[in-house]
Amino acid sequence: DAMVIQNPRYQVTQFGKPVTLSCSQTLNHNVMYWYQQKSSQAPKLLFHYYDKDFNNEADTPDNFQSRRPNTSFCFLDIRSPGLGDAAMYLCATSSAQGSTDTQYFGPGTRLTVL
Amino acid sequence: RKEVEQDPGPFNVPEGATVAFNCTYSNSASQSFFWYRQDCRKEPKLLMSVYSSGNEDGRFTAQLNRASQYISLLIRDSKLSDSATYLCVVNHPGGYNKLIFGAGTRLAVHP
Numbered sequence: 105d106a107m108v109i110q111n112p113r114y115q116v117t118q119f120g121k122p123v124t125l126s127c128s129q130t131l132n133h134n135v136m137y138w139y140q141q142k143s144s145q146a147p148k149l150l151f152h153y154y155d156k157d158f159n160n161e162a163d164t165p166d167n168f169q170s171r172r173p174n175t176s177f178c179f180l181d182i183r184s185p186g187l188g189d190a191a192m193y194l195c196a197t198s199s200a201q202g203s204t205d206t207q208y209f210g211p212g213t214r215l216t217v218l
Numbered sequence: 219r220k221e222v223e224q225d226p227g228p229f230n231v232p233e234g235a236t237v238a239f240n241c242t243y244s245n246s247a248s249q250s251f252f253w254y255r256q257d258c259r260k261e262p263k264l265l266m267s268v269y270s271s272g273n274e275d276g277r278f279t280a281q282l283n284r285a286s287q288y289i290s291l292l293i294r295d296s297k298l299s300d301s302a303t304y305l306c307v308v309n310h311p312g313g314y315n316k317l318i319f320g321a322g323t324r325l326a327v328h329p
Binding site: 135144145146147148149152192194198200205206207209210211212214 | 222226259260261262263264305315316317318319320321322
């Protein structure tokens with residue numbers, strides 16, 4: 105009964121080789137988020153979708169892009185991964201954008217850049 | 219200054235101990251406050267929301283002081299299974315559900 109699913113759980117890529125991380129949800133939530141969490145640091149919001157509306161955080165590098173083809177799926181594309189992009193990437197969902205709406209996290213994808 | 223600050227720890231405590239974590243936040247307009255728990259190499263999971271009146275869930279008590287912009291989490295009768303990183307989380311006011319996470323306080327409970 106997994107609710108937020110991320111694939112793959114572990115991803116190894118080479119420096120500069122594009123990579124796509126996948127997130128799907130069975131909750132039918134309107135909002136999907138992508139966070140980056142580096143070792144011993146706080147999760148940092150990269151962007152989020154409210155339905156089809158894309159909202160990029162001001163400090164998210166252009167190297168990071170996202171697609172949401174339908175309610176259930178959301179993808180994170182890293183166009184040219186650098187060594188500094190090695191991190192855990194967390195997908196989360198919430199039913200709405202209200203400040204009290206709980207965010208549900210997927211298990212994360214751990215990205216290694218060689 | 220970070221928007222949410224926590225003592226990184228680690229806090230090493232024996233089973234049965236009471237331990238308290240503190241957190242401060244910088245944006246006085248924040249309205250929602252949470253504690254999340256994150257196990258090693260796993261995703262954050264909501265532990266509890268924090269209300270101005272204070273709230274308790276079993277062995278866990280959360281307090282909020284808006285005037286001081288301070289949040290606390292008290293864990294009583296610590297269990298080995300409480301070992302994790304505890305993340306203080308605050309919503310960023312501004313129209314959508316943006317959460318600002320602290321870097322977390324690591325707790326290690328030993329026998």
